Amino acid sequence: MNKKPELLAPAGNFEKLKVAFHYGADAVYAGLDKLSLRANADNFSREDLKAAVVYTHSIGKRIYIALNIYFTPDQSEQIIDAVKFIHEIQPDGLILSDLGTLGLAQQFAPNTPIHISTQANSMNQYAVSLYKSLGSKRIVLARELSIEHIKEIRNSVPDIQLEAFVHGAMCIAYSGRCLLSSYMTTNALGGRDGINDDVRSANKGDCSHSCRWEFVLKEKSRANENFEITEDDAGTYILSSKDICMIEHLEDLINAGVDSFKIEGRMKSILYISSIVRAYRFVLDRLFANQQPCVTDEILKELNVVSHREFSTGFFYTNPQSTANVTASIKYERNxxxxxxxxxxxxxxxxxxxxxxxxxxxxxxxxxxxxxxxxxxxxxxxxxxxxxxxxxxxxxxxxxxxxxxxxxxxxxxxxxxxxxxxx
Ligand code: SF4
The missing domain is CATH 2.40.30.10 (Translation factors)
Structure with a gap:
């Protein structure tokens, strides 16, 4: 078996960061106010982030900071300023997706390892190799890749770190490259009546998860009438994905050459983080200590007690053309x-x-x-x-x-x- 991968957990704020480490994460990823892909997570202020880097290093762990928005020219100064700040506080990685941010990182944060975000949709060895030639240390693989694809990429580009999502919510679009949320929160277009949403763009870190709203069918000449399309008693959620859960398949990902196992969810609660992180920590340690079974009934129960949607293995064994992994139930299960x-x-x-x-x-x-x-x-x-x-x-x-x-x-x-x- 390849070497033990890093267990990487979300840290929506300082408290969540400490909880993630207590329950066994090797590293966390965090965002800077308004400039990461989780503008709504209670992100870190600059002061907090500086303290978080010091705290993380003091306990011998790692922290990566996300600056993964696609920015427009009017946001340039803000991005340059953020990159300079990241250089100053020296985290263990800067997660970015925009090539412009990559250039700015080379210029203003030359010592900070660059991680290419899943939002950049790296799908093949040529993209990975190009990012490597541009100085990137790690690629967060697109969630649409299969295990076989990952193996091929690993074999073609051996000396780069590969990170893959193992647990949490999926996106019905190609990893966040989606205009649904911007469109549906623009009042002049599809905005929701009586709801004062600002325009919320998934590509600028502010997705409103419009794909998970409940939809009805309309007929043009009867605008006031809704025709129900019913999947279950709760309604119809034709665009809502199942969550990924790879706990029973970690060995496949290790053998494919994945270096870091990422848990999704910077907006998730400390209850969620504690349960999911400790379950993955336990299984990963048992796997490398040759203890069987690695995934016990207790672990499966643990993953199921906190709020989640129906689980699937994402696209690791199927592809987006054959199944969209749409959930059959809106229920967030928890007990x-x-x-x-x-x-x-x-x-x-x-x-x-x-x-x-x-x-x-x-x-x-x-x-x-x-x-x-x-x-x-x-x-x-x-x-x-x-x-x-x-x-x-x-x-x-x-x-x-x-x-x-x-x-x-x-x-x-x-x-x-x-x-x-x-x-
Ligand atoms: S609206 Fe849904 S599909 Fe679009 S980016 Fe957000 S989570 Fe993904």
Whole structure:
């Protein structure tokens, strides 16, 4: 087997970055305010990003910064300024897609390794080789490539890092090269009645996921009438893709020569990041320690407890011409919800609450290495040191946790309390 790939997680903000590392990510990718392809993720301010690079390096991990918009001439100054800033803070990679940004990076950030974003749609060995000759260190492969294609690219261009998405949402267009969102959020064109969307362009990092809206059929002479085209009770979502989940096929990707396994989702919650990252970390480590089975029932359950769409293997074993991987159901499946995160660990731990928590809830404490402890008893104290039976998400409290045999559980910082909700 080839060498162990990097596990690369999304970091929509500083808190998510710390959570991703706690649960086992080797590296994270983050965006700079308004200039990456996730203009809506709660991106990092410059100050945060600078601190994030220092923090990441202090724990021996890596951080890549996305500046992957396709920009217009009026945005040039902004991009140059951002590239210079990235040069100053020295992350481990600059993810870009626009050739203009590549030229600017060579000029203003010569020491920062360049990663070519999936948004550049690198689909063959010639494109990869050209990007390499232009100084790129890594290619984030287009999500439309099969395992066989990746092997061919790897064999033709051996000395470049290849990164592939292994988990998360897919796009119905060619990796974000899509005008649906711009069109459907322009009020004069297809904008939604009564909804004050600004024009939101997927190519400028602000996709509104219009492909996932519910659609109806209209007949021209009866403009006020909607004809339903029904897939299931929830409606019709003809453009909405299934999510990718490659957890059972990691060995195929390793043998094809992929160096970095990327998890999608800079807008996803810390609950999502903790579950998905720890599951992939666990399987990857078991794979390289020759432990069987690598993917246990517990892991499959873990991937399914957090919000997601129907899973598929994307286009790794099929191609976009034969199947569009459209989901048959709109439902976001999940059956746990986030209660709190430990921010100061000890016998009595301080927690940050995200939802109402009551001592009658069915709670799991989760941590790295797939640690999952059933909490049978919880003692909560408010800021006046009074014992309370329920708290809401605005309060700062301390807790003591007890397991099934009434032993005190000592959590770690960034461990998460989640509530079984069964919905
Ligand atoms: S609207 Fe849908 S298909 Fe278009 S870029 Fe956004 S997620 Fe992709």
């Amino acid at each position: 746990v919800r986030l209660a709190a995160m430990v921010i100061k660990a000890g016998k009595a731990s301080e927690i940050k609450l995200y939802n109402k928590l009551s001592n009658s809830d069915t709670i799991d404490l989760i941590g790295n290495n797939m640690k999952t402890v059933k909490v049978l008893r919880i003692v909560m104290r408010n800021s006046f040191n009074e014992i309370v039976t329920s708290v809401n998400h605005t309060e700062l409290i301390t807790i003591e946790l007890y397991d099934a045999t009434d032993n005190l559980i000592i959590p770690e910082k960034y461990d998460i309390l989640r509530i079984e909700s069964g919905f």
